[in-house]
Amino acid sequence: MSFGEIDKLAVSTARLLSVDQVCKANSGHPGAPLGLAPAAHVLFSQMKMNPKNPNWVNRDRFVLSNGHACALLYSMLHLTGYDFSIEDLKNFRQLDSRTPGHPERELPGVEVTTGPLGQGICNAVGLAIAQANFAATYNKPGFEISDNYTYSFCGDGCLQEGVSSEASSLAGHLKLGNLILIYDDNRITIDGKTSLSFTEDVAKRYEAYGWEVITVENGNEDLAGIAAAIAKAKQNKEQPTMIKLHTTIGFGSLNANTSGVHGSPLKPEDLKQLRQKFGFNPDKSFQVPQEVYDFYQKKVLQPGVEANKKWDQLLKAYEQKYPELGADLARRLAGQLPQDWAAKLPTYTPADSAFATRKLSEIVFQHIYDELPEMIGGSADLTPSNLTRWKEAVDFQPPSTGLGDFKGRYLRYGIREHGMGAIMNGIAAFGANYKPYGGAFMNFLGYAAGAIRVSALAEENVIWVATHDSIGVGEDGPTHQPIETLSHFRAMPNLHVFRPADGNEVSAAYKVAFESTGTPSVIALTRQNLPQLEGSSIEKAVKGGYVLQECADADITLAATGSEVSLSVEAAKLLAAKGIKARIVSLPDFLTFDKQPQEYRLSVLPDRIPVLSVEVLSTSGWGKYAHQSFGLDRFGASGPAPLVFKKFGFTPEGVATRAEKTVEFYKGQEVISPLRCAF
Amino acid sequence: MSFGEIDKLAVSTARLLSVDQVCKANSGHPGAPLGLAPAAHVLFSQMKMNPKNPNWVNRDRFVLSNGHACALLYSMLHLTGYDFSIEDLKNFRQLDSRTPGHPERELPGVEVTTGPLGQGICNAVGLAIAQANFAATYNKPGFEISDNYTYSFCGDGCLQEGVSSEASSLAGHLKLGNLILIYDDNRITIDGKTSLSFTEDVAKRYEAYGWEVITVENGNEDLAGIAAAIAKAKQNKEQPTMIKLHTTIGFGSLNANTSGVHGSPLKPEDLKQLRQKFGFNPDKSFQVPQEVYDFYQKKVLQPGVEANKKWDQLLKAYEQKYPELGADLARRLAGQLPQDWAAKLPTYTPADSAFATRKLSEIVFQHIYDELPEMIGGSADLTPSNLTRWKEAVDFQPPSTGLGDFKGRYLRYGIREHGMGAIMNGIAAFGANYKPYGGAFMNFLGYAAGAIRVSALAEENVIWVATHDSIGVGEDGPTHQPIETLSHFRAMPNLHVFRPADGNEVSAAYKVAFESTGTPSVIALTRQNLPQLEGSSIEKAVKGGYVLQECADADITLAATGSEVSLSVEAAKLLAAKGIKARIVSLPDFLTFDKQPQEYRLSVLPDRIPVLSVEVLSTSGWGKYAHQSFGLDRFGASGPAPLVFKKFGFTPEGVATRAEKTVEFYKGQEVISPLRCAF
Structure with a gap:
């Protein structure tokens, strides 16, 4: 020049x-x-x-x-x-x-x-x-x-x-x-x-x-x-x-x-x-x-x-010469997912085995990776813990390394959560329907907060696979056990924050996350096994919140997420034995739930029934749904996970006791749903 | 060896x-x-x-x-x-x-x-x-x-x-x-x-x-x-x-x-x-x-x-030879602040000029730096914006650079918020009563979340000078305007999150922050000027929350922080003109307020009066104090600050309208204080 x-x-x-x-x-x-x-x-x-x-x-x-x-x-x-x-x-x-x-x-x-x-x-x-x-x-x-x-x-x-x-x-x-x-x-x-x-x-x-x-x-x-x-x-x-x-x-x-x-x-x-x-x-x-x-x-x-015109002609010729790849390319350039891709998402019944939701997330990847060539992701060096890699995955690596090639869709991000988040924003911004995902321990999403905020602000479709989502981390202790993380991200505008309770809800989370066209997602997943729930389904969970177990003349609504949903189901049994009728609401994603019509939302959290939230994380932010909150407003502890849960009262008995006190507290009071707003 | x-x-x-x-x-x-x-x-x-x-x-x-x-x-x-x-x-x-x-x-x-x-x-x-x-x-x-x-x-x-x-x-x-x-x-x-x-x-x-x-x-x-x-x-x-x-x-x-x-x-x-x-x-x-x-x-x-014994003897001799330095050293090793240091904190009356709280923070530093040799800090390259440097400060720099010396107490951290946070944790951990502080735009505390979490968990006494604490940032726009930041940090255990409303509250924030012996602090400060309030004082503000303006037979409590306190005062005047009686509560630090006796807390947020929170940030987390919340649950906008406030309704009229609706909403209802808990 x-x-x-x-x-x-x-x-x-x-x-x-x-x-x-x-x-x-x-x-x-x-x-x-x-x-x-x-x-x-x-x-x-x-x-x-x-x-x-x-x-x-x-x-x-x-x-x-x-x-x-x-x-x-x-x-x-x-x-x-x-x-x-x-x-x-x-x-x-x-x-x-x-x-x-x-x-x-x-x-x-x-x-x-x-x-x-x-x-x-x-x-x-x-x-x-x-x-x-x-x-x-x-x-x-x-x-x-x-x-x-x-x-x-x-x-x-x-x-x-x-x-x-x-x-x-x-x-x-x-x-x-x-x-x-x-x-x-x-x-x-x-x-x-x-x-x-x-x-x-x-x-x-x-x-x-x-x-x-x-x-x-x-x-x-x-x-x-x-x-x-x-x-x-x-x-x-x-x-x-x-x-x-x-x-x-x-x-x-x-x-x-x-x-x-x-x-x-x-x-x-x-x-x-x-x-x-x-x-x-x-x-x-x-x-x-x-x-x-x-x-x-x-x-x-x-x-x-x-140049653009010439390229358009090239693309046309390409579509003729490579009809299958060409159709796939055209679909991606149109920003469309493959039709019926979601049919590949696994569903579960209560008869199915208990799994950690991180494992259920892996199963989702295994089911959909072949459908979605735009899905590209990895982990910040926690592949065996985040379970982010499907079996057949090829690493995205320079071919000269012998470790993979650039066609590979599995990214070895290294121990770089913040960089991973910001790189994902770039991948999503490329277009061609790219849907990047990245795995990390949920607690260390805090390292990447700067990038996640940009995802939300710039409407970048990225997905965080945030495993080890509570004190269920166990022995690694309070340095690794999230407390404030979900409060933080739920307070961030335009961010899905899922905390699925079982296999159907995990599938629902990925359905919403992949179909989203401008809202990033955090999917919080357990380290520990959870049972498949009676009453869950993808259709219900994609609404962000739903009644898992209804109950006539209920005395209380237990509103929970993730691992505390099955815990609440157990607590409800104890309460029933005492003559207290509890309905169970699962709220896997506040953002999606907030977008539902008020009528639907009030059917989930109606007037006259006090709501107790149950989530083994900070209670901050639950005020919009719950009259009382049972959570963990302190740092966790190092020890085997079941003992740590017990230490903080997160047992069926612990939940039931707080539910009883909540029922007692509101007895004779006029209770209106927290969803009702003055303006 | x-x-x-x-x-x-x-x-x-x-x-x-x-x-x-x-x-x-x-x-x-x-x-x-x-x-x-x-x-x-x-x-x-x-x-x-x-x-x-x-x-x-x-x-x-x-x-x-x-x-x-x-x-x-x-x-x-x-x-x-x-x-x-x-x-x-x-x-x-x-x-x-x-x-x-x-x-x-x-x-x-x-x-x-x-x-x-x-x-x-x-x-x-x-x-x-x-x-x-x-x-x-x-x-x-x-x-x-x-x-x-x-x-x-x-x-x-x-x-x-x-x-x-x-x-x-x-x-x-x-x-x-x-x-x-x-x-x-x-x-x-x-x-x-x-x-x-x-x-x-x-x-x-x-x-x-x-x-x-x-x-x-x-x-x-x-x-x-x-x-x-x-x-x-x-x-x-x-x-x-x-x-x-x-x-x-x-x-x-x-x-x-x-x-x-x-x-x-x-x-x-x-x-x-x-x-x-x-x-x-x-x-x-x-x-x-x-x-x-x-x-x-x-x-x-x-x-x-x-070796320790020998050093003890050395110290004894030192204290004799250098009585003044020795006394200072002994005080610091005992983890004590100088007696009456807090008397140096400036106080204000409504007759005093309006100042940005970041400027009031600078005035505090100017008043106390000489009292507190353990105070050492700086900014992540935003000294002229964060106003973190007292006039006589010497830079902490290698003497060979000619830019300062190691006796200097002003740190040029560079554009490294996360590193600054983690370095501050190390300084605090040294002992000798070190009280590190660091300045950054509040929104970019998100970059440092990983370190701030460790501060809170490990009880490191560090202080964040978090300026530009809202859409008041103005033209820099949504990339720089915090929304979720305070919700995030308020959900973190063991962290003071101050948002002072005027000069007395800024002094109170620093009083609590420096006297804390195991709780780090974030002090959120405005870019824009705020008036000195009638009814504020250090003594009241160190309780974390107090009644700024009481009012008999009040129809509503407006509970606000920072720049929205004076805004609420203005709104109360408009309401008064309409015959609606509003009391004003300032809540500069949730953590400290939560530690007050329930009786005191209920005197601030009593039964029978609906509480409307007013804060130009995410409403998430306000449920524990407020029946209704006026906040900003979306990203901000680039423009001159007053216009941005107006765009989102944060004007006296905007607050008054929401207050009226809140009063209307609760008319005839039995209102109990959100502070009352079932368990």
Whole structure:
């Protein structure tokens, strides 16, 4: 690539457009856009993408891991012809605008939601994994259905966050040659110079991970150097590449190279001199020379539309030559699951054996893996505990390792829960209906909370297989026994949090999780065996809550989840012997239950009957369903699981005693369902 | 150091004792203890410690970051004379035993609670920071009050976790020469060989962080090699050191060098052959040759007792020569705060200016920093936003950088929230009354949840300065606006979660947080200004909840926290104009409020008056105090903060409307306080 005046002009335009957004909003981050505009220009000038069809599956992906630099992204999307008007840019950071303070995935050209530092790099790793798997699955000689690259920008912040270390180590192991990370090495963070806290040798660290590292000394101006680095990185098919780009934060500003320019709008006089410096009218904002529009139209938009068209023809030919694979591909591109896939989900009767729900989860995988090529997942090094691997699974590994291939769908994430969560977000964001899942001990979902929040916010369809879901962990003790985990995730918007009680409910959880089109799932599973329940079914459980055992003139409703449902059934027997009539409600997923019609919900938790919740976890959050709660609002204990349950009163007798007291407490009182709200 | 037959025998004893614990419990991890016993033996043989006084402040610290190897730690503590009997070992992993499934800090010789992988390495970094600060603060020529080392064992799991990357990068930057990490490089994790997911060059990575790396090829047997490596590491005062120790997981077992030996007890025949191999009676468990006891008595216990005695004399002389410093030191070693320190906390009246509570937090620091030399903290690169730095603060930095010194008490954590949290746990665990604090945007406490959980479980007195505590973040948008955060942390046992409403409540929060002796704190602070309230005081707020505005014959109680308290006051005025009488309750800390006598609590939230909670965060968890909740059970939005509040109805009118509906809803109903429990 050669560069001339028009490129310089385009870079200056992008710089000023970005700074103008921040100034108009009087809020935002001008520093990184000023430093990174040259890299953005060079990168976008050669990326394969069709701004008129931002979802084209074979587009190159771009992830702005330093999401605070989004003014630059919006500038580039506007200039290259995405559906971002100059008005949109003028509404930067305004309420309900299309240019929010950090990039949000629902916007065209925004691949993933970023801002929480470190996540974007991991998303890029996930996007690259998905591409490698997609290509290995569908490409055929003469039919390169998938060959795109994934690019990411990041700053020092992203590289200091441990989550990016986890994903970067894995990316090196996986030899993801389709991944190119451009590191904005500007040596400034909010507190000041990186010499305050970040003096490690980043390049050496990435080499240690197995990456190629290329340095560009003058990222502020050396467009040819940037282009050469990208070209070299693309050539290296055996390693991910980091391009270490020396830039000046706030390039051109009077506050350049200081932390003052990171997150504060430029002062009017600074803005003026900046425009002058770049040869623009010093008093005009949001200037785009027509030749810059024309340039991007010719250089990016037209070739992109053309490439997409050619690819569409390729796909058509592919579907003819490979009708079966082609149909599968078409289905996935349409975001559809195979018809009747759910018929493969196992069902159970009370006559079936007791199993740990983690084992029942494994059985589900075994039944459906062949139906769902979009299902790809693994575990954070707990495969034999999480039971996340079907028997015939092939590992996703570089073929050169002899341990698997890129067509493999089982991921060895290593002991990297947070990285796994953020990588799953990237896989889900690839499209092609990818449904990533990942296994971990439920307690250690806490490590991944940052990524799970992004899943929920960005509507990424990922599934957490969260085993060892209570003090039932037993001997490993309180460091490994979750207490607050479900309260935490139930309080997070847009997240399914299942805690199935038996085989039918496990199947129901996966049915909802896989059929979801924008809500991630946590599926909490036991270490210990649970009986198959009388009264459960997939049909009932997919409602999120249902009456497991009805009972006329009930004195109490026992509302439970997971392992405490069968415990409540046992308690109800003891209560019956004392003349107390208990109905049993199973509430495997609050989010789904809350979406049911109020009439149905009130049939599950009706007026006049006090509700006692029974769950061996924090009681926090149960107030919306229960009048009284029996739970565990303290840390657990190390010991054999049955003894630990007993220690905390989680026995049929313990539940029955609390139920009796609850009945006694509400005797003669008017009881209204907690579901009734004043507004 | 030279080694002979007795050392070999001691190593074999430790190996077998560890394996016996696991076998007797039929639960636990024999693999790492078998591989690491030689390192443990060499290390414990030269550590400065007094098993009879495990809290001696100048002891060397040992952190078992791979906490699952705790059988080995318990063996070593037993053998070297700590208060761990052979009966304790026989009760390994039994309920209420002194040998739980992972090491718990309350036990003698257990410095920190480990098990959640990666945390221990960071705790060790914190212990080393505390030591460096302690020494710089109190050492005088001829008076080496503090010169201990911090050692840590870790495995592959700890090194894959991003949290350890964060802390290790910082440790290299800080040139912590007092820190020595022994990496059990056994190439096996639960899923199998590390070749599955962890092929990076760990040594090179640590060199990139600025560490010295020393390799010991035969960690299974080469005691002299291990000793030489430790000696070399101790010599290097300018860098932390990693000793990369090649070992065989399950050394000696029939399943050695496989993942099968990681977390499963040895089979009886394997145990037998192992004992035989080491020259022990194949049929006897828990064998300790008397000469091994004698050896440790002479080699470790006696010199340790002696060293402690000498140090006590040194301290006495120090107190005479430096009476002021000596008194301060004595106070800190007694775990006491200075008398009347709290008198320095600022108080406010409604006539005082409105301030953001983050600013009020800064004012507190400014008032108390000089009183509390044990206060040491910083921010995850958000100093100008978190306002965590007092004006005169000196950075904790290696003197050679010219940026500060080790006497400095302001920590530049970098963009490493999780690492910061885990490092704070280590600083708190050092003793000497250290009170670490750390600043971050509240939403990104989610990144650090793994460490915060350990703080709460292990009763580490750390303080989180969690600013930008709601949609009040404004333009940064939903990626940065917390929703579920407080629900999450309120559901965590043993954690203060303050959300102060004004200056008096901010002072109260810090009073409780600093005076706490085993409960960490999160203090949620606003970005935006709040007025000083009529009716608030430190005395009331330290109860966790109180009546801010009482009102005879009230129709409703508005229970709020933080920025929604003044909002509720405004709403009450609107309600009053409509003839609806509202009382206002401020609930700055649920945990503290829950500890008040029921009578007091019922005076705050009495029967007969419906309670409406008002908090612009998830409503989850409010059920225990409120009949109805007005909150934000969805993600926020990017825009100027006042507009975002308005969008979601958080205006005086919005609150008043919901209050009216609540009053209407409960009209004629018998209302009982949610505080009344059936059991």
